[in-house]
Each structure stands twice: as structure tokens, then as C-alpha cells.
Amino acid sequence: MTMPSSSSEMEKSQSVAESTQKVDEIFYNKEYITLGDRTYRRSDLLTALGSDLSNNNSTDAYPKDQSRFRKLGNPVPLGLASFSLSCMTLSLVNANVRGVTNVKLLISLFMFFGGAIELFAGLLCFVTGDTYAMTVFSSFGGFWISWGCINTDQFHSISGYGENSVMLDNAIGFFLAGWTVFTFLMLMCTLKSSWGLFLLLTFLDLTFLMLCIGSFINNNNVKMAGGYFGILSSCCGWYSLYCMVVNDDNSYFSFRATMMPNAPIV
CATH class of the missing domain: 1.25.40 (Serine Threonine Protein Phosphatase 5, Tetratricopeptide repeat)
Structure with a gap:
């Protein structure tokens, strides 16, 4: 086993542990979110984390990317x-x-x-x-x-x-x-x-x-x-x-359409 060669390495590991603990402290309001000692704009952070989170936590009355979650019938x-x-x-x-x-x-x-x-x-x-x-x-x-x-x-x-x-x-x-x-x-x-x-x-x-x-x-x-x-x-x-x-839920006689050669597979 090898021990830390100097006190500087121990201080560095201690500072990393402290910074990790600081990330757990989250402060936010309508426009900004603070993670530890850094502050981010709410919209930018949620966009970086993914559009799903952005839609679920958006304060807008009509989320911008909600259409892909709306199930439409096939006309x-x-x-x-x-x-x-x-x-x-x-x-x-x-x-x-x-x-x-x-x-x-x-x-x-x-x-x-x-x-x-x-x-x-x-x-x-x-x-x-x-x-x-x-x-x-x-x-x-x-x-x-x-x-x-x-x-x-x-x-x-x-x-x-x-x-x-x-x-x-x-x-x-x-x-x-x-x-x-x-x-x-x-x-x-x-x-x-x-x-x-x-x-x-x-x-x-x-x-x-x-x-x-x-x-x-x-x-x-x-x-x-x-x-x-x-x-x-x-x-x-x-x-x-x-x-x-037709499908398995509404009939006992369900089958798929026969596709032509080289048809794209979806």
C-alpha cells in the first residue's frame, strides 16, 4: 500500500469532497438555479439536462415541445x-x-x-x-x-x-x-x-x-x-x-400488410 506523499494531496482530496457536498445545496427561483457556488439560468440548465425535464418543469402555460407527447390518431x-x-x-x-x-x-x-x-x-x-x-x-x-x-x-x-x-x-x-x-x-x-x-x-x-x-x-x-x-x-x-x-386487442384475425421488396423497415 502507498500512503499520500504530501499534505497537499490530502488537502486536494478534502477540497474535492467539500465541492461535492456543495453541489447538494441547490437554490432556485423562477429564472435562476444555483448549484453549489455556481449559478445557471433556469432555461439553459433544463435544456442541457434534456427536453423531457424542461417540459415537465416548465412554468409556461403551453410548453413548446409538448406536441410529440400528444398521441394522434392515424387518418x-x-x-x-x-x-x-x-x-x-x-x-x-x-x-x-x-x-x-x-x-x-x-x-x-x-x-x-x-x-x-x-x-x-x-x-x-x-x-x-x-x-x-x-x-x-x-x-x-x-x-x-x-x-x-x-x-x-x-x-x-x-x-x-x-x-x-x-x-x-x-x-x-x-x-x-x-x-x-x-x-x-x-x-x-x-x-x-x-x-x-x-x-x-x-x-x-x-x-x-x-x-x-x-x-x-x-x-x-x-x-x-x-x-x-x-x-x-x-x-x-x-x-x-x-x-x-386491426390488431390483437380488437380482433382474433389480425395480420400485417405485406411489404414490397426493399421497403424501409420501421
Whole structure:
């Protein structure tokens, strides 16, 4: 064993012990905190110790970094529900299932559930920071509202063309062509997502394409093909919706969405 070589080392160790004891003496008020013989600004010290402590001890009525502790619901399933139901019903009419070709009864569904609710879901995605979902849902919310207005007599969108059915078909073709391009661009952003979302937009793009071509050439069989693709798209939407809302707490039949190759692992 080695003893301290001089009294200076003993004094140094004694001073360290005294300084350690001084740290236990904490004095603070609203703005400053004193630790031993040093005084710190309260906000700077709490920031250095971590934002969690800063939030828990803040005297502000509205803490600055409280948003990440607030649990928000996921608005994506709402958008998928709105889209899938509206797409399913419209596609059944486009496919002439059971001889139904008139969409008048479904206009309220297109404008309120397919349009307003989906637009609302897109705006909620803005709150959660999901730029892609915000763009897709808000855009298709606008589509459903527009499609409902086109088929509403008060807007005279169809009757305004009078007997010129060829111009009407071409105008509808232009409308659907624009949505074909938009859907394709959104489809390219799902190549590393789930198979359900990828197939939803794939079949939806084919739906717009078939309806667009059918309008340009005035061929009902091509439009019916678009209706069948729309039914497949809505089924993929139902699948994606179920995967997002089901869990072990609410169902015995819970499963995860199947991801595409090279999808990022979260």
C-alpha cells in the first residue's frame, strides 16, 4: 500500500469532497438555479439536462415541445375507407352490374363521403406530417367532389353540351386523362410501400385509363373494363384499411400488410 506523499494531496482530496457536498445545496427561483457556488439560468440548465425535464418543469402555460407527447390518431384508414367505398359503388355502375347505369343515387356519396371526408382525411395527414397521404387523399377528395358536381343537374355540366355528345365524351376523356397522369405519378411513389397500396394505385390507374379511352372512342365495353379494374382497386383499399385498423386487442384475425421488396423497415 502507498500512503499520500504530501499534505497537499490530502488537502486536494478534502477540497474535492467539500465541492461535492456543495453541489447538494441547490437554490432556485423562477429564472435562476444555483448549484453549489455556481449559478445557471433556469432555461439553459433544463435544456442541457434534456427536453423531457424542461417540459415537465416548465412554468409556461403551453410548453413548446409538448406536441410529440400528444398521441394522434392515424387518418390514413379514414381516407382509405372513404375512397374504397366510393370507388366500389362507382365501379359497379361503370361495369353495368345488374344493369345499373345511372349514378344519380350515388352523387351524395361521392360528394360527402368520397369528397368531403376524404379531403378531411388529407388535411389531417397534414397535421401528422404525412405529405404523401395528404397529397393523395386531398386530391382524390377533390376528384369525388368534382365528379359529383359533373353528374348534378344544377351545374349543367352535361346538359350544357346539348346534342353534341362527341364533344362531351372528349371533354370527359380530357378530365380522366389528367387523373390518369396524376395517379401514375402517385403510383411511382409506392414502389417501396405495401403491396396493397401499390396494387390499389395500379388498378386505379388502369381504371382511369380504360374510362378515358372508352370516353374518347365511345365504347361501353372499354368503360366496363375500367369498372372491373375499379372494383379490384377498391378491394385493395379494403385490404389496406383492414391491415391498418386491426390488431390483437380488437380482433382474433389480425395480420400485417405485406411489404414490397426493399421497403424501409420501421
